[in-house]
Amino acid sequence: MTSTLTSEMAQRLMIALDYPDAESARTLIRKLEGIPCYMKVGMQLYYQAGPQFVRELKSLGYSVFLDLKMHDIPNTVKGGANSIAKLGVDMFNVHAAGGSKMMAAAVEGVEEALAADSSLSRPLVIAVTQLTSTDSVTMNEEIGIPGSVEDTVIRYAKLAAGAGLDGVVASPLEAEGIKRACGSSFRTVTPGIRPAGSAANDQSRTKTPGEAISGGSDYIVVGRPITAAADPREAALQILEDMSRQQQ
Numbered sequence: 589m590t591s592t593l594t595s596e597m598a599q600r601l602m603i604a605l606d607y608p609d610a611e612s613a614r615t616l617i618r619k620l621e622g623i624p625c626y627m628k629v630g631m632q633l634y635y636q637a638g639p640q641f642v643r644e645l646k647s648l649g650y651s652v653f654l655d656l657k658m659h660d661i662p663n664t665v666k667g668g669a670n671s672i673a674k675l676g677v678d679m680f681n682v683h684a685a686g687g688s689k690m691m692a693a694a695v696e697g698v699e700e701a702l703a704a705d706s707s708l709s710r711p712l713v714i715a716v717t718q719l720t721s722t723d724s725v726t727m728n729e730e731i732g733i734p735g736s737v738e739d740t741v742i743r744y745a746k747l748a749a750g751a752g753l754d755g756v757v758a759s760p761l762e763a764e765g766i767k768r769a770c771g772s773s774f775r776t777v778t779p780g781i782r783p784a785g786s787a788a789n790d791q792s793r794t795k796t797p798g799e800a801i802s803g804g805s806d807y808i809v810v811g812r813p814i815t816a817a818a819d820p821r822e823a824a825l826q827i828l829e830d831m832s833r834q835q836q
């Protein structure tokens with residue numbers, strides 16, 4: 589990495605390892621060697637490669653965001669969160685649409701795991717607000733939630749903060765409003781990141797990496813702009829440059 593690219597900035601870049609198996613993910617990880625980014629394991633990879641692959645990432649020294657978006661009755665989510673905390677990830681998520689009791693149960697599950705094993709460290713518990721693929725037509729007309737997407741996201745963010753969560757997943761368009769509503773230490777994790785000129789794919793609410801950083805995102809989540817690039821390492825370095833420029 590060049591001198592302007594600090595490891596602090598790399599820790600704010602979460603790479604979405606949306607791959608069908610561990611070996612495909614390892615191929616990308618080898619290409620990114622030496623870049624101390626955060627690794628995100630989502631359902632496609634986790635359902636195939638499981639906790640063992642998460643442990644492998646941890647043993648390589650990566651911070652890990654386990655993105656399983658839990659959404660179930662409080663007791664089930666508490667149990668799920670308890671198991672995740674034992675796995676030693678740095679961050680995981682639940683759906684804010686499960687309500688404040690469900691979110692508080694996730695925090696309880698973590699606390700019980702930590703009380704039982706003092707060698708564990710506390711993962712950040714994050715609530716998914718409105719998916720970044722959702723636009724106002726989907727939210728208003730299909731799902732039936734009235735009002736603007738931003739107002740709904742901020743409502744969910746306040747609910748998550750009240751339930752004791754550490755932050756939310758939202759689009760970079762809402763990060764500034766979330767910080768205003770919930771305070772600057774409440775984390776904003778933003779997918780829907782598209783470098784200028786790259787395809788939106790199924791994302792609806794997007795910004796460039798630099799715009800996201802200057803707009804209040806603590807972490808940006810990037811998948812296909814890196815994983816589908818002809819040169820993923822170069823794509824990641826360019827994203828880091830864009831992030832760094834905006835922070836100065």
Ligand SMILES: O=C(O)c1cc(=O)[nH]c(=O)n1[C@@H]1O[C@H](COP(=O)(O)O)[C@@H](O)[C@H]1O
Pocket residue numbers: 604605606630655657681716718719720721757758779780781789791809810811812813
């Ligand atoms: O929780 C997430 O990470 C998530 C929430 C959301 O609202 N939107 C969203 O895209 N994501 C994840 O972020 C990643 C975005 O990937 P790309 O669209 O390929 O950059 C995927 O792994 C999604 O599962």
